[in-house]
Amino acid sequence: MFVLRVNGEDRTVDVPADMPLLWVLRDVVGLTGTKFGCGIAQCGACTVHLDGQPIRSCVMPVGSIGQKAITTIEAIGETPEGQKVQKAWLDVDVVQCGYCQSGQIMSATALLTRTPNPSDADIDAAMSGNICRCGTYVRIRAAIKQAATGKPEVMQTIVSGPAGGAP
């Protein structure tokens, strides 16, 4: 039995200590925004934050989390950096199939939190562990820079705006 602090709420889960956090989040807690990709910490799709640090939840035993605060894609928009990243993602229209993107956004948000104005090398170092099979890397890089500076980096899409707003 573990009490996990997930997105600001305490969740009690009755799972074995060696169950990976990803399983707990998706199958027990019911937060399915975090995706399963490779299962061996090689693709980044399962990235969540532990006390603000990006980690691969597919290889993180739930028993070693303790009191650390877990943030998932469902709540990343509640942080200032997360908000900026999500807006830039929409403005640049980064997403293609979208499967890897919750992980991309978690890694990008962690990067901007510790490095508000990242260089290309900073972006490489932080984002290389997140794979996108649609190859949206160019737009990911542009969106990270745009989130950092607030200035348009590439051609903007017209879908931006409040949810439900007509284009």
Next chain:
Amino acid sequence: MKRFLGFIVIVVVLGAVAYFLLNRTDKNDGAAPAIAGAPATADVLARGEYLTRAADCIACHTVPETGKPFAGGVAFKLPFGTIYSSNITADAETGIGGWSDDDFVRAVREGVRNDGKHLYPAFPYTSYTQLSRADVLAIKAYLFSLPKVKQADRDNDLSFPFNQRWAMGFWNAAFFRSQRFVADASKSPEWNSGAYLAGALGHCAECHTPRNIGFGLENSNALAGEELQGWRAYNITSDPKYGIGGWSDDQVAQYLRTGHADGHASASGPMGEAIAHSLQFLTPEDTAALVAYLRTVPAREGKHPVDIDARPVAALASTNAAPGGDDAANAMGLRLFEGACASCHQWNGAGQQVSRASLIGTRGVNDPKGANVTQAILQGVKMRVNDTDVYMPAFGHAYTDTEVAALANYVIAHFGNKQGTVTPDDVAKKRAL
């Protein structure tokens, strides 16, 4: 002419006498010290199971993942050819079901199988010779209680003269002494039990003691480290700098029970197998005995001693999520590390998700030749300890020899603060093993 013939006769006679003297069998049954996990009062099968694990029979006699337990067939690639382990299940036709107690005891302790032919010392009779007859027979009883597997032994693939089993008699005369364990009355019972666990059962020396030119153990240099099958078995003497003298008792015990000691080592390769199949199953008392014994192994520097930099500049200049302090020359290594390695090992080497992924302070990343770093990259880690999978992906299929070498050298520079010397050629050689 007559004189010369006389001389020849004398040489032959002296040689024969020496051969037989040096190949003398110790006729004693031998007595084992008290082993906490296998008390003399316990049921013979329970003792046998514990001793079989402590002697790690399964590691060599079972093909990983696909093989049936104890059915043999594991390949040992040696410089002079390949030896395959044998079926030691009780199947009468293809295993050892027809062997008498004496046959089995002779094979285990003297390296001579039931048909009188010599075994090769890839089978560590050189260590098992110390076992007591009662312990060997407990192991036999346990093996005979398991399912029989019909699986014919695979022929060894050895070139002449190594395929001549009789020649091992001469090797034995030079490098092997049939001798039971002799307790040292001046030491504690715990120490004696540790010596038996390390020497007779665990056969640590077979990997950790340097070998001479004839492949015999250099006992004057016991446990000072050796390289085999492309992996380095490190110096485990009490040397504070090059051995494990600087580790606390708890750290050594933790390593033996789990395959990881914070700031010192994470087991992989053959040592990972030893932990997974054998050492993790020792009782805490027996682990403590092993530690007590290892503490007293005379400090030695060994061949290619590894200088550990516990505070590597580049790793300390890095954060968990961003690199710093690297020499720009190895951009390929850095790029590979950031894509494939950083999400678990982290740039500061602290290890994320699991502490086992920490790299700083390990001998692997401090060895400029990068033997074990290269092997870990190529083969990954896959073992089960305390009912938990320990896993690192194998990258051998993903990267070229040039990339693996660049990555290994990056890891050595970043986490060991040393110039790595791994070449693509070294990587190719390890792949071919």
